[in-house]
Amino acid sequence: LKSPIGQMYHQFYGENMLRADVCNSVEELGQLLDHDGAIGASERNAARIFNADHCFFVTNGTSTSNKMVWHHTVAPGDVVVVDRNCHKSILHSIIMTGAVPVFLRPTRNNFGIIGPIPRGEFEIDAIKAKIRANPLLAGVDPDTVKPRIMTLTQSTYDGVLYNTEVIKDVLDGYVDNLHFDEAWLPHASFHPFYSNFHAMGRSRERPK
Numbered sequence: 001l002k003s004p005i006g007q008m009y010h011q012f013y014g015e016n017m018l019r020a021d022v023c024n025s026v027e028e029l030g031q032l033l034d035h036d037g038a039i040g041a042s043e044r045n046a047a048r049i050f051n052a053d054h055c056f057f058v059t060n061g062t063s064t065s066n067k068m069v070w071h072h073t074v075a076p077g078d079v080v081v082v083d084r085n086c087h088k089s090i091l092h093s094i095i096m097t098g099a100v101p102v103f104l105r106p107t108r109n110n111f112g113i114i115g116p117i118p119r120g121e122f123e124i125d126a127i128k129a130k131i132r133a134n135p136l137l138a139g140v141d142p143d144t145v146k147p148r149i150m151t152l153t154q155s156t157y158d159g160v161l162y163n164t165e166v167i168k169d170v171l172d173g174y175v176d177n178l179h180f181d182e183a184w185l186p187h188a189s190f191h192p193f194y195s196n197f198h199a200m201g202r203s204r205e206r207p208k
C-alpha cells in the first residue's frame with residue numbers, strides 16, 4: 001500500500017480478495033501435487049464425469065497441459081505426427097522436446113477457411129510416405145519408425161470434429177499415444193449428439 005500501483009491494485013480488487021488468496025499450504029484444501037484433500041476428491045470426480053482413468057488438474061491452461069503431455073511422452077529425435085492446424089503450444093512442444101514432426105495437412109478453401117484433415121492422411125502408408133519425404137529423416141527407413149505421438153485439434157476453431165474411434169482403429173498399435181487437444185470440447189461428454197466425436201466416451205473399446 002506504500003506505492004501508487006499497490007494502492008490502485010488494492011482499491012480495484014479490495015481487501016477481501018487479497019485475504020482470500022491462500023496458498024497450497026492450507027492442508028484442508030488439498031494439494032495439487034499430492035492429489036489429496038478436496039483437490040484429490042475433485043480430480044477423481046472429474047475423471048468419473050469425463051470417462052477418464054485419471055484426471056490431474058493443471059493451473060496453467062491448455063497450453064501447459066499440452067506441454068505436460070509431450071514432456072511426459074516425447075524425447076529428442078522422436079518422430080511425431082501433428083495436425084498442421086494445431087495450437088501454437090504444440091509447435092512449442094515440438095521445439096522444446098526436439099521432436100521431428102510430420103504434419104497432417106487439412107484442406108483449405110478459396111476463402112482461406114481451414115477444413116478437416118482428409119481420412120487418407122491418417123493411413124499408415126500415408127504417414128510412412130511423409131516420413132520418407134522428410135529431409136530431417138533422410139536415410140531413415142520408414143518401416144523402422146514408430147511415431148511417438150499423434151496430436152490432433154479436436155474441434156478446430158471452425159467446429160470440425162473427427163470420429164476418434166475411426167482414428168483409433170487406423171493408428172492403434174502404430175502410434176504410441178493418441179493426443180486429442182479438446183480445449184474447445186469439454187461439453188462433448190454431456191450430450192449424445194457428440195457420440196464418438198470426442199476422445200473419451202463411455203463404453204469405448206480400449207486401444208492396444
Ligand SMILES: Cc1ncc(COP(=O)(O)O)c(C=O)c1O
Binds near residue numbers: 061089181184
Ligand atoms: C486447440 C487449443 N489448444 C490449446 C489452447 C491453449 O489454451 P490456453 O490459452 O488455456 O493455454 C487453445 C486456446 O485457445 C486452443 O484453442
